[in-house]
Amino acid sequence: MKFFKACLVLVVTLILIGALQTKFGDLPPIGKFLNPVTGFWQNAESRNIDAQLNLKMEGLQGKVTIRYDEEMIPHIFADNDHDLYFAQGYVTAHDRLWQMDIQTRSASGRLAEIVGAKALDVDRYHRRMGMVYGAENTLKECMKDPQSKLVLEAYCAGVNEYIHHLPSKYYPIEFKLLDYAPEDYTPLNCALVLKLMSETLAGGSDDFQLTNTLKYFGPKVTADLFPDYPFNEDPIIPAGTKWDFKPLPLPKPSKAFLDEMTDTIHTKPKVEGIGSNNWAIAGSRSANGYPILANDPHLHLTYPSIWYQNQLAAPGVNVNGVSLPGTPGIIIGYNQKIGWGVTNVDADVLDWYQIRFKDLAKNEYWYNNRWVPVKKRIEEIKIRGQKTLYDTVIYTHIGPVVYPAANQKPQMGKAANVPVGHALRWIAHDPSNEFKTFYLLNRGKNYEDYREAIKYFFAPAQNFIYAGNDQNIAITPNGKFPLKYKDQGKFILDGSDPADDWQGWIPMDQNPTVKNPPQGFISSANQSSTDPTYPYYINWHFGSYTRGKRINDRLRTLHHATVDSLRVLQTDDYSVFAQDILATMLNDLDVSKMDNGQKQVYQIIGKWDKQYSAGSMGASIFELWWDNLYNAIWTDDFMVKKQLNIQLKWPSRYRTVQLLLTEKESKWYDDSRTQEIETRASLINRSFDATVDSMTRKYGKPGTAWQWGAVKGSHISHLANINGFGSGNFSAGGAAGVVNALSEENGPSWRMIVQFGPRVQGYGVLPGGESGNPGSYYYDNFLKTWQTGQLKPLLFLDSSADGAAHIKTTVTLNNK
Template identity: 30%
Template sequence: MLKKLIYLLAGVVLLLVLLCTGGYYYFVKLPLPETDGEIQIKGLHAPVKVLRDRWGVPHIYAENQHDLFMAQGFVQAQDRLWQMESNRRLAAGRLSELIGPLTLGLDRLVRTLGVMRAARREVASYDASHLKILNAFAAGVNAFIDHKKGRLPLEFRLLNVVPEPWRPEDTLAWSKMMALFGGKNWQEEIVRAMLEQKLGADKTRELLSYNQHVPPTIIPSSLNLALLWPPRPHGPSAFVPVFGGASNNWTVHGSRTATGFPLLANDMHLPLRIPCVWYEMHLVAGDYDVIGLSLAGVPGIIAGHNRDLAWGITFGYTDGQDIFLERMNPHKAGQYLYKDQWLQAELIKEEIRVKGEKNPVIHEIWQTRHGPIISPQVPPTQSLEHALALKWSAHDPGDMMPTMSRINLARNWEEFKSAAQNWSEPAMNLVYADRKGNIGYVLASRIPIRMGGHGRGPFPGWTGENEWLGYVSPNQKPLLMNPARGFVATANNQVVSSDYPRYIAMDYATGFRAARIEQVLSDKAKTTKDDFRTLQGDFRCLPAAQFLATLEGIELQDPVSYQLLERLRSWDQVLGPDSVGGAIYSVLFYRLQENTFRDELGPVADHFFGAGLTYLEPLNRFCEHSRVILLRLMQDRESPWFDDIRTPNRENLIHVLDKSLKETAAFLQEKLGTDPSGWQWGRLHQVELQHALGSVKPLDRVFNLGPYEGGGHFSTVWQSAVNPGMDFDLKAWTVSHRHIYDLKDWDQSLGSVVPGQSGMFGSPHYDDQMEMWLKVEHHPLYYSREKVEAEAKHLLLLKP
């Protein structure tokens, strides 16, 4: 009997092993991309070689442009098909077809914003020559879908999804989404409206006046940008600078490098997910020989280098959005007031199919002359008196794909500049370097021309006094070539000073990151790639010096407050993962925000501290604005803002500081223990990279990566943003890639994407660059055909 039982148990164990092994093979190994051998693809005109290096970077060699972009679509889909599918569904407002009612609110929001409608209008505006690349790329994606039938990635099988054919508008819709993520100005306008409703116009104006410009500007104020413009009878309103968030790039002239040739660095800051937003590729055919970062679902290279030049990007934060307050007719649906007349808004009806529901949801959108009415989909605005319409430059057709192709093919500054000046969205700061030794900068963005001369909305929509008159002409956009100081750096900071004759934006990032980059580059007589790598991992916190300066001379009697303040004063102002002072500073700063503003702002304080207004983004740019405002207020210890209006006493900064220090000590003791030596910033500031399937327990232990201890904050070069509140984990944005381009020898260029090239669980490139991210390391980014072939680990031949 015992023997039979043993045989039975052994059989059950063997069966389980076979099932697990078979399941792993079927769901995980079978969908992995074929990287060696031959694959026949209908639609190719000639064979295409795809060589992959040890980090999974594909180098595609084709004989013509059509085959190059068809192969790019095929290869991207090999590693990123699920990401491409989920991205296009997000942009189209179709997630509920997969997820169910949980994402219906998000789908309603995106449908209302009109991302896919805008993408279709842009596709319709392209001529046949502009559509060639989009159509070839789509054909490549669809060829992969056909080739992989029955062996699609794990996510498709678990959700029982069969991907629809890829279309050109799917590509442009994701580009519009990137423009939306990079253009948060409409949220800041709404927060200003909420502040004004809570505080009144005068007090709001006084509070926001503390949000002053933190130098530097990208283009030095000594340059006479007015020369770009003919004289005008009526000048625009004065430029008023304020701030926003994320990404760095810089380039140094060869006269200031060890090699005698320019160097260029780029790291963009986005929420960390699996897989990365970026996908490294090398595209070669005819005049194309370009390598760098692509966006999954988008043909071409968005940042990188070709034979002659390199470029890097950061979000430019041009104000391409305005919120208009609309007076709706309470007696007639869809009517709104404009210049004393009731106009009828266009009613757009869209079907949203929801998993598990028999009938589709009919979603209605009212479209005014200023754009769609968005307030029903933005819950925090429900208490505002008027409906809110969104005017957005990305609603107008642009030239994104033709312009990106021209940048990829540019051979010199004039060709690059001409292409960049015609870029539409997303708004980008482009830094440039070429092998002839030139460096430069172009603001690549549409710049709206407004009747009022500024974009400090929201604006009353009924007056007709704040309409857009068009866009600044391409040859009048800010640019810079070979500055005397020998470098160009951008970090989402203010582009120009007030001598530029047009309003560009007011919601920039603080200038602290840019100032730190300039500080380091200015101190180097001859910079090297190692200097660039060190700077990309820099945790020096410049605003901490200002913060501590405001506390000079303050002596506190409470022993807990006194000891904590003394620890903070001895801090080196570096926000590394092991920093005790960094943890005290970060927690204390937020407690000071709460204890200064919550009493007067109530729930509005959440958005003033930076909480996002929609499902799409966790933060708005007040996450930095409010911090700058507090730093300025702390210079006046008797500011009325430090008085708690809920008490009969009159408090000042010292009272608020004492209370906040006690709360900080209590929080750190509860979270990290009673020994202050263990109060390290990285223990509070952890990052976990989530895969789509890792949002469900216990699958998080299988698919997710981390948690890892992080460093930095909003104002460090290695930026790592946190959401408002007492959860200091890294859940917003941070460095998503790092690249350094060597203009002397392209084969010496460096790159990395976090956590790796592949979105396919089970791939060796799923997380093989995670350690690089943590240690600020890079892999070689080989470029010459000789070096690529010598270092290739895989060769795939795509044949007609």
């Protein structure tokens, strides 16, 4: 019996050991994860890090000193460029290794390698969109430039030095949860990060919904509802600016293609709420007589933070700001001479072309009156626990045919909206070397250096703002813009007609720009780049006018401006949109027919100050009321026409404002699904009643539950949506259409203000922290500062011996 019990215990123990080392579904081997020596316990970090470390490693040419301040922000001092970027790669990997790994796996279509077949559709989408193809083209271009080659290879060598000496017990916790190990980092990974930004900022398209709209309603209605220049615009380059160049002749439009359209089409719409603000004021408007620059890029907020703070110093460079984990250099920042920031241009650099294949084999397509052979690229997609998939992607002279047949298109996310049988022309596929732009900006000394640097930046097009101690301010909507005929790419294009091909490029020195305008300030908030006098087509549709108008209105009133007055503007919650339309909505309400509950809500919204502050009930009421009114106007005409299997482009909210303000008797107010004739007033009253009913059912009587901060529910999610690693909901002001563009999940991913003068001083804050480790105090230690609209002074060291009072840790790297 004792022997039997002993055997039973042994068998059970062996089973448990086996089970603990085995993956079950999405769970890691639980024994490995809970192991106190190698598991997640090893990922806890103390706030009180105080150490002096001397490390020897291969690959360095000299000595590097890394000084960590109180916030664990690294300040890197090296004797040469190679060692500087080697060290930047090393410290970034120390803090953000898993983030670097997962973002490039996503961009390159390699998630299935670690999570299995459930990621296969996403992987195929990224491969078929040509993300790797574009990154390869960019890398080839970068490697032609000796300096860029040195920087990229040194950065990757530093990352790999960290990986090669990292024991598995210290792997970031996400590697343990997903049960895989980091791999060597390559320059291709750096290029993939750029392509990921192109996908985020220049990867959406309205072409096909608009083409369906054109087919359904005709050209007159389409031109009226989707005008080429928006209502109430205040453009980036001040209206009336004269162009000091002779423009190139524009290509001629192709023949009408609309009647030849064979498909009903769906595509990924542009993401609303992703944008940015930047501005600079001249010394004539500041308290100290020098320019001030501000920037806050708005992106999808995640933990770890999108940006990584660091200072880089070597002979010829000393620069402070933020980098993108996985790429070398400082992307947004300043030195002791100049500063710069970016917002998205939203240029039309992604077009779809209908392709006519010869037959079902799809080996040839019709172009320029002849059959042309396709090229085929085999994508090898590894799948955890399954056989490798070999996916054939067809390429035309235009670009990849993402899904040649309907049965190849999965019904998921972005891929579900890609048109079948169409080729993609996308600027992200073209060779470029954006790294050189930031290499030069980091070392810039004046306006001329800024202009030289940005000519290497192709995609995604950005509004590069400049300010410097040379007393200049400037802004340039900059990128590699196709030379197009007017509205080319607004609708689907003919893949068989050479006239619809991109016909060259707008010369970089003819991109719109302004330097030291008489108004004494410059700004951008994703609105139109120029007024209609600019001779080239960049796009027909940009971000809303409201943020840009509010910024410019406030800057016009600022004299003797300070960092703090611009900080207040960055967190401004006032709604120009509500300012423009709320009075009309209120005036059309019939108060005599309201019950007591509706009258109470009417009183609240009537007294609203148009601020999207966290405690505002008026903001919550207005936001839902507007949504209900918008849907009441357009749903009957623009909802998906299921009987026709088409999806239409809906008019923008700002075209809707124009309709309500200027067309009181418009036909669009009548609901074609009802017998009665609806009017503007009846829709406004009906949508108000629906708003009161909906909010009362959901939140009870007006009170704290109606406050905007609670209703909006802002939060920051973990990059892999791991529960417990995000922020949870927090109450904060802001909205997509106000300067403080904090919505539910999108918002200011980095706030920065730079005051120029004899000593240049920067201020900034991330919505998180430096560390990518959820077990670290420095994972989210900036959140409260960011949430309350405050900024932290940015420590700028002149040498490695500087700033002793602010330094917690020093790490010295030496060659072995």
